[in-house]
Amino acid sequence: MTSRQGTAGVSARPETASDGEEVRDGDAPAAIAVEGLTKRFGSGDDAVTAVDDVSVRIEPGSVVGLLGPNGAGKTTTIKSILGMVVPDAGRVRIQGIDVAEDPRQAYAHVDAMLEGARNDYWRLTVRENLRYFATIGGVAPDSVADRHDRLLDQFDLAEKADVPVRNLSRGMKQKVSLASVLASDADVVFLDEPTLGLDVESSLTLRRELRRIVEERGLTAVISSHDMDVIEAVCDRVIIMNDGRIVADDTVANLRQGFETSAFRLTSPDLDADTLAAVRDRFDVTDVTSRDGTTTVEVATDSDGFYELAALLRERSVTLTSVATVEPDLEDVFVELTGEGKTGRTGGGSR
Incomplete structure (x- = not known):
């Protein structure tokens, strides 16, 4: 795994055989x-369980979205998988490799971008960063030069390829990361708040480009984001955590x-102040x-309530x-499952 600072197919629990080994589809x-x-x-009494079984x-x-309010356990889960936090219990395997038994081989498959961290070297140019991280990932940079050129084009970085990252805007730095x-x-x-x-x-x-790259290269991606639109547009499945546990795991x-x-x-045009007060x-x-x-008013009610509302408006x-009916979106599901207010954010705090 590159050290940085800064769905088909997800089930809540893996199937296991009688000997405890995980059952794998098609081996x-x-x-x-x-x-x-x-x-x-x-x-003791001050202990906090950040991730609970x-x-x-x-x-x-697969492209999987990971959502949860502040303190839900998302960050600790990701860092435990990445080996940045040592869990108290549990087992993690990457591409079938147990990270505790062979971390070097397991993490050779992994890279990550973490929120609140400096994920690139700002004294290097954009292109030099791509070459550097390819190198420490075990890849000769010249052998993937075409890939780097495509990435520069796909993220509108080509004109900045030879500019030191420290001279770029915050948004451009995020794209370089x-x-x-x-x-x-x-x-x-693992991509933590990739659109921040x-x-x-x-x-x-x-x-658009992230989804295209994932499909072209057959990547597996875990995306944690407060941006519900990103999760809905990019992810095959969504895992929602609350109080250290998974409370939902399914397609959007x-x-x-x-x-x-x-x-x-x-x-x-007839919804005056008195009528709105009555509603x-x-x-x-x-x-x-x-x-x-x-005036447009949105009312949360069921079909029976709608008929009562229509009668009230007719009387007036x-x-x-x-x-129009208001179809639930992913944020509505999130609010219902976690009890968080609908603000457009899942929260950027960590635990």
């Missing part, structure tokens, strides 16, 4: 297999389908916006110009 090892991972900090299997070629992770032959990558500091256009480019589509529509968005008295109003004499002679 192919999981890219990442974690069994019973536990980590506590402190001792976590087990997960990630198949090769990601390109450096992808510069070697690592086939398992990027503008909207750069974030969209990263999503399946997670969303598990939540029935529970909100309606109504628009009308608020009887219903859970989640959003109100007004524009050009028209409100003519609706549009009615």
Whole structure:
């Protein structure tokens, strides 16, 4: 594993045979297999269990999102897998190799970009960073020069290839960090907040190119991000952690389908202050916006509640110009499972 500072196929627990050995589909090892991972900090009454008996299997070629509020155990889980934190219990295997028994061979498959860390050498140019990290990853940089050129193009870094990283903007540095992770032959990558500091256009480019690179090279990627749009756009599956445990593990589509529509968005020029007050008295109003004499109100309720709402509006002679159901998104699922407020962020704190 390069030392940096700074879905198909995921199940909550791996299947095991009677002798305790993991069952593998077609004898192919999981890219990442974690069994019973536990980590506590402190001792006695002050002890905190950051990761509590976590087990997960990630198949090769999967792109898995890891979500959770502050203190959920995401960072500790990632660092335990990477060998940066020594767990109190559990077993970790990378491409079938036990990291405790043969860490050098296991981590030869791995690279990572971690939030809040300096993931590149700022005195080196962009291209020199790619060559450096390929070299310490065991790859002759000249043999992957074409790959580096493609990465520079894919992340809009070609014009900055010979500029020292310290002279780049925060967003450009973030793209250099990601390109450096992808510069070697690592086939398992961990990306912590990969879009941090990027503008909207750069974030969209990263999503598109990251998915393309993963598919082209058959990489396995674990992405931890507060950006739900990135997770929905890039990941095959999502693992949600809370209080040190996995509370959900499924595809984005399946997670969303598990939540029935529970909100309606109504628009009308007749939604005055008195009517909105009456609606608020009887219903859970989640959003109100007004524009050009028209007001849109979003109400969290079920189908029976909608009919009651419609009757109330009819009594007040409100003519609706549009009615739409509000489909749950990944953030709604996250809020429901973790109890965190819907803010657009899962939180950047670590544990």
